[in-house]
Amino acid sequence: MSLHLKIALISLISILLPLSSAVFLIQNPILSLILGITVSLLSILILLRIVKPLDTLLKGSQILSDGNLNYRVDIRSGDEFEKVGTSFNSMADILKKAIERLEQDKGGIQTERNTLSIVLSSVVDGIVALDTSKKVVLVNKAAEGLTGFTLSEIQGKPINQFIHFFSETEEISPKGYCATTFTQPLTLVGKDGKQNKINLLASPVPFDMQANLSCILILHDLSSEQELERMKLDFVSMASHELKTPLTNIIGYLSVFIDENKDKLNKDQFELLDHSLVSAKQLLALIENLLNVNKIERDQLSVIIEPTDIGNILTKSVEDLQNQAKQKNITLTLTSISGLPKVLADPIRIGEVVTNLVSNAINYTNPGGQVAVSSQRMGNELITTVADSGIGIPEEAIPNLFSKFFRVSNNLQKASKGTGLGLYISKSIIQKLNGRIWVESELGKGSKFHFSLPIAPQTNLGSIDSDKFVGQAIQKGALNY
Ligand SMILES: Nc1ncnc2c1ncn2[C@@H]1O[C@H](COP(=O)(O)OP(=O)(O)OP(=O)(O)O)[C@@H](O)[C@H]1O
Ligand SMILES: [Mg+2]
Known part of the structure; x- marks a missing residue:
């Protein structure tokens, strides 16, 4: 019987019952009583048939909400309540499956999180993740070790309240972390002023609404390498x-x-x-x-800069190497050195540079060739040139020529002994003396090595004798070659 019919029946009974009772009460009170009791029992029965499935549904939803997803209701009333019961059960099925799937996903996410955490803590370099307001999102174990701060101490707080990075000249602002490529080591200052030399590699994170990350800092500890x-x-x-x-x-x-x-x-x-x-x-x-x-390498190359007569130095070096040139049948000449202004340089170090360049020119020139040394003023600088008619240098080798231990690897070059340090040392000396060194070369035709030095200003210093300066410096022990 449908629910509507049951409700209609109860309504009908509740109208008919008082009416029929009134009619029968007058004619036959006993019959009226029996009829009254029967009809009341009938309506109670019908009411119970409505209330029972409702009660079952209520209990079912209570048990389900308590977390027992296996509970199902059993309503066989043959009316709409039975249909509601069936829908309730299929809803419980769907809920159970959805929750099982969620549990599985949660397990997967947890596993991924654990894997990520193991990977991060196994990385030997420190990793710090920053959000868009440069607050710390995450630090790994190595970063904790380097900075002295644990994740819980700094998570969610602005990085520059705790960790500072300094270049040789200034502190790097957090805004600059991801906007700059750091080619030089930095000093990291962490908890209680703890300092570490590090290489900082900062990479910006592409914008993502959900992640809210802006920058990942990789801190490579240099202390053990140093x-x-x-x-x-x-x-x-x-x-x-x-x-x-x-x-x-x-x-x-x-x-x-x-x-x-x-x-x-x-x-x-x-x-x-x-x-x-x-x-x-x-x-x-x-x-x-x-x-x-x-x-x-230790930054201890000492130079004493003073007004220097480069003509004297060129003359001495050329004289010293004349024998070596003669043995190889190479003409070694020195030109245009008269009337040269004094330069600001270290005479002994400049002597080393000239000797390096001239002996290279002799070494890498075949017998019968020429080597010419000259110097000329160009603006505020004096440019000295060592030119040879030697074997020349391949174009691709030129960018590496002034690097430590670099030697050109063709057969002609290999025939000559050398360590590949002369030009590296020469470049370091010239740089210390505020000059430049460079080369022009053509393979098979020869090379020209040039270096520049600043001209000494025409003050009282200009008249000071450079030999006297060197003598004084040696006496004071300042020149420790
Ligand atoms: N004048 C030159 N002509 C041709 N090649 C040259 C010349 N000068 C230098 N080079 C090339 O540059 C390389 C580096 O020169 P560098 O003076 O630094 O080292 P080296 O001469 O090999 O050894 P050393 O340390 O004894 O001077 C040389 O090995 C040579 O291949
Ligand atoms: Mg050399």
């Missing part, structure tokens, strides 16, 4: 110094011996000793180069 580098420099410095003294003695003894016994030695003996002397000198030059590189 320690290793320092140990390497210490070792090279110590080994070079230890080798230098006995080698200088060997060269001294050999020179004296050869000089004193020139007449007594036969040709073979003389050549043997002479080769030993040349090799010992080459070894000493290498050790001196290593010591110089060591000083450059």
